[in-house]
Amino acid sequence: MNSNKNVACPMDCYDACQAEVIDDNIKGSKNNIVTNGKLCVNFAQLLKEDNLKTAIFENKEITLDESLKILSNKLKSTEASNTLFYKGSGNLGVMQSATKNFFTQYGSVLTKGSLCDGGGGLGIEQGRGAVVNPPIEKLIDSDIIIVWGRNFSVTSSHMYNLVKDKTFVTIDPIKTDIAKKSKIHMQINPKTDYELALLLSRFTHMQDMEDEEFLENHSEGAEWFFDITRNRPVVSYEATTGVPLSQVNELLELVENKKVSIVVGLGIQKYFEGAQIMRCIDSFAAYLGVHKKDSGGVWYLSDSSFGFENQLKIEGKNKKVSVAQVDFSSYDLVFIQGGNPVVSAPNTKSVIEGLKNSFVVCFTTTYNDTCEYADLVIPSSSFLSKRDVRLSYGHEYKAISDIVEEAKDNTISEYNLAKHLISEFGFKELKSEDEIIDYYKNTTVVHEEFESFEFIEELDIEPLYKHKTSSNFYLITGKSKNSLNSQFTIDNYVYLNPSSGFKNDDNVKITSPYGEADFLVKISEDIKDQCAFFYTGNKKTNYLTPNKADEESFSAMFQEVLLEIELS
Numbered sequence: 001m002n003s004n005k006n007v008a009c010p011m012d013c014y015d016a017c018q019a020e021v022i023d024d025n026i027k028g029s030k031n032n033i034v035t036n037g038k039l040c041v042n043f044a045q046l047l048k049e050d051n052l053k054t055a056i057f058e059n060k061e062i063t064l065d066e067s068l069k070i071l072s073n074k075l076k077s078t079e080a081s082n083t084l085f086y087k088g089s090g091n092l093g094v095m096q097s098a099t100k101n102f103f104t105q106y107g108s109v110l111t112k113g114s115l116c117d118g119g120g121g122l123g124i125e126q127g128r129g130a131v132v133n134p135p136i137e138k139l140i141d142s143d144i145i146i147v148w149g150r151n152f153s154v155t156s157s158h159m160y161n162l163v164k165d166k167t168f169v170t171i172d173p174i175k176t177d178i179a180k181k182s183k184i185h186m187q188i189n190p191k192t193d194y195e196l197a198l199l200l201s202r203f204t205h206m207q208d209m210e211d212e213e214f215l216e217n218h219s220e221g222a223e224w225f226f227d228i229t230r231n232r233p234v235v236s237y238e239a240t241t242g243v244p245l246s247q248v249n250e251l252l253e254l255v256e257n258k259k260v261s262i263v264v265g266l267g268i269q270k271y272f273e274g275a276q277i278m279r280c281i282d283s284f285a286a287y288l289g290v291h292k293k294d295s296g297g298v299w300y301l302s303d304s305s306f307g308f309e310n311q312l313k314i315e316g317k318n319k320k321v322s323v324a325q326v327d328f329s330s331y332d333l334v335f336i337q338g339g340n341p342v343v344s345a346p347n348t349k350s351v352i353e354g355l356k357n358s359f360v361v362c363f364t365t366t367y368n369d370t371c372e373y374a375d376l377v378i379p380s381s382s383f384l385s386k387r388d389v390r391l392s393y394g395h396e397y398k399a400i401s402d403i404v405e406e407a408k409d410n411t412i413s414e415y416n417l418a419k420h421l422i423s424e425f426g427f428k429e430l431k432s433e434d435e436i437i438d439y440y441k442n443t444t445v446v447h448e449e450f451e452s453f454e455f456i457e458e459l460d461i462e463p464l465y466k467h468k469t470s471s472n473f474y475l476i477t478g479k480s481k482n483s484l485n486s487q488f489t490i491d492n493y494v495y496l497n498p499s500s501g502f503k504n505d506d507n508v509k510i511t512s513p514y515g516e517a518d519f520l521v522k523i524s525e526d527i528k529d530q531c532a533f534f535y536t537g538n539k540k541t542n543y544l545t546p547n548k549a550d551e552e553s554f555s556a557m558f559q560e561v562l563l564e565i566e567l568s
């Protein structure tokens, strides 16, 4: 391995770690303040992955060249508008979108929305114009960190390390690692976060803690927002949110005259009205005056490419379909890159049925669950053999990747595949790799604060509890320390509270309006009663989830569902 070279962790993770090769070993960089010399277990697992060594066509091993010919011929003989380009987030380097450039020019259908952060992102955009996190220094300079629907110490372990001595408050139905480290844990009922945000705003007003200067000079609609908070008697929130008023008082006492940060995660927005819910939380933050202070602020999964011009983008008139609702069977050819929709997309049964009825190309580093349904598998080169730049959705530092290992035979990078196809079809060429990488390396985005905050002024959210029967369970999913979405060490259990009446190792059948699947039970006090918890990557969970788009952002809403559980 070449020494003194950079390696960016390619994985979909807030931390976007920078590594470097030292004496033939890959080590976390000490110069990157977030990475701070350490990498995680998932990085170690990534290095040990059994990457594809040959291409596969109709279950037979073939060479890379043969696979590229089959792909070109198939694309030439298929109507472009009957093809779909589907990109997952297995590698988040900027060079990954080279192929999207080709498929845009070719005329494929593309996807819109997200399986991840789309709803919440839209909510922030509606209030502040763009989804941008404050500089990480402001998090480090705060006194109190409210962790809202995010498993902060697990899903961004490096960001957590920078602030681990702060006082934490966690709002989560599950007793997560960070909840156990918190001074207050509000074990909230699922999909009631907007109610808690309204209640907290009401208490903020009752205790004269609102930021009058911000409300007068930097915002619009605060009175309308405050009106919504007054719609209901204060005590009625206790039953619906499951959060005692005493804890609400405790939180406000804790934050009074303190520098406050709120780190919001996916958990609050895996629902139909995810954007409205996020906007309520951001509005509470605005009301309390968390924005525009020297320290503190609100963090979410920011738009990591904000302020950069996409060097691989090309304008096209391509049709776009919601990624949550993709019907793979309606295309003659489906090209899947860096994704594993058989496990990660909602409604596994319809995903599999769809894939069985289309010509499926998987462009991937490893033979994943989706490859089982592929006609053609093209091996992507390892991240160690690709030049790239990794931007972060957690903080403002970028990571750089040089080539530290020669690409394995019969593998190809995303950039080279795109270049090859573009030349085959005589399309407009890509910029050179040097030019693209230099642009991202040399461009610094200066943080600009939003001008004015727009409060949410109307609310229309249908709570899940309204339709929940006493035998129903809420579906909750969250990331695991030992896996990265569907990659690495997968846990297929359903986790239930002891009050569920089930016991360890029970075989249960779980049913939802969208499908059913069998699971083995693990009992845990950490799970709130009436919740069924599954780690992300569980091979069965998405048999239960709706392949429908949320209200406004075309994104998935994995938790907009109620479950029935019985012994099987």
Ligand SMILES: Nc1nc2c(c(=O)[nH]1)N[C@H]1C(S)=C(S)[C@@H](COP(=O)(O)OP(=O)(O)OC[C@H]3O[C@@H](n4cnc5c(=O)[nH]c(N)nc54)[C@H](O)[C@@H]3O)O[C@H]1N2
Pocket (backbone or CB within 6 Å): 012, 013, 014, 042, 116, 117, 148, 149, 150, 151, 152, 154, 155, 156, 171, 172, 173, 174, 176, 188, 189, 190, 191, 192, 193, 264, 265, 266, 267, 268, 476, 477, 478, 479, 480, 481, 482, 483, 484, 485, 536, 559
């Ligand atoms: N180790 C590891 N790290 C990862 C990943 C991984 O797979 N493994 N995945 C990466 C990716 S792709 C992403 S997007 C990020 C996401 O990272 P996070 O934002 O932390 O997302 P999740 O773990 O999905 O969910 C966060 C929390 O929301 C809680 N929750 C669920 N429903 C509700 C609710 O209604 N209200 C509230 N208040 N909380 C709720 C869950 O219990 C969970 O603890 O993590 C990244 N980092």
Ligand SMILES: Nc1nc2c(c(=O)[nH]1)N[C@H]1C(S)=C(S)[C@@H](COP(=O)(O)OP(=O)(O)OC[C@H]3O[C@@H](n4cnc5c(=O)[nH]c(N)nc54)[C@H](O)[C@@H]3O)O[C@H]1N2
Pocket (backbone or CB within 6 Å): 010, 012, 087, 088, 089, 090, 091, 115, 116, 117, 266, 337, 338, 339, 340, 341, 343, 344, 345, 363, 364, 365, 366, 367, 368, 380, 381, 382, 383, 477, 478, 479, 484, 485, 486, 487, 536, 537, 541, 542, 545, 558
């Ligand atoms: N029920 C439920 N479902 C969820 C979630 C949840 O919390 N609960 N989380 C959602 C979230 S936040 C996300 S982000 C999505 C993630 O969903 P996906 O984007 O589908 O991610 P993975 O399932 O991890 O699959 C990534 C694949 O990319 C491949 N890969 C890795 N590196 C490269 C590379 O360099 N090049 C190429 N071509 N391929 C590569 C790997 O082999 C791996 O199989 O899942 C979503 N699905």
Ligand code: SF4
Pocket (backbone or CB within 6 Å): 009, 010, 011, 013, 014, 015, 016, 017, 039, 040, 041, 042, 043, 157, 158, 484
């Ligand atoms: S913490 Fe995240 S970015 Fe850092 S090495 Fe692990 S997976 Fe990669």
Ligand SMILES: [Mo]
Pocket (backbone or CB within 6 Å): 012, 115, 116, 117
């Ligand atoms: Mo994600």
